[in-house]
Amino acid sequence: MIKKICLFLLCLYPFHVAADPSLECSDAGSQVEIGACVSEAAQRVEAAMGIAQEIAMASAQELDEVTGRAVAVPAMNTAQEAWAAYRDAQCNAVGASFGGGSGTGIAIQSCKIELGRARITELMSMAQ
Structure with missing residues (x-):
């Protein structure tokens, strides 16, 4: 049963190989559109x-039980x-490195996407 659910999850969750989630949205156009695209990707990862x-x-x-x-x-x-606390602290640090610039939100969301994808891989390896 768990293996069937794992396969279902893989169909829902596209594994991207791009180094930065904002690059996956680079054809979205403006910074506002890239921000919206990254936000949607973050929701899918969550x-x-x-x-x-x-x-x-x-x-x-x-x-x-066994x-x-x-x-x-x-x-x-x-x-x-512990992972959620790390993710939030790490991504806030990434955001702080932007010095309050207009790309701060995109950087934070991209960080959360990257760490979330890695966490999904870790969680799925525990289910085998």
């Missing part, structure tokens, strides 16, 4: 991450909270 979290958590619950220990689920929760 949705995919939610699905990946559900899959990884189901796997952790199954492991806890082993009779309540270890994997709390560890998953702790890891996700």
Whole structure:
């Protein structure tokens, strides 16, 4: 069942190889349009991450049930909270490096997309 869900997730979530999500939106035109494109991409990554979290958590619950220990689920929760705190701090640092310039929001969203994509990969590897 989990493998079917994983395949479904891969269909919903396009894995891009571009170095910077804002480059994926570079044909959008103006900075406002690029910002909107990056924002939409960030929403898609958040949705995919939610699905990946559900899959990884189901796997952790199954492991806890099989082993009779309540270890994997709390560890998953702790890891996700720590990851979210890291993502926010890191992306705020990236944004700060723009000195308040007009590209700050795009840079922050791009950072969140990149880190979110990496987290999805990590979560999916836990579900195997």
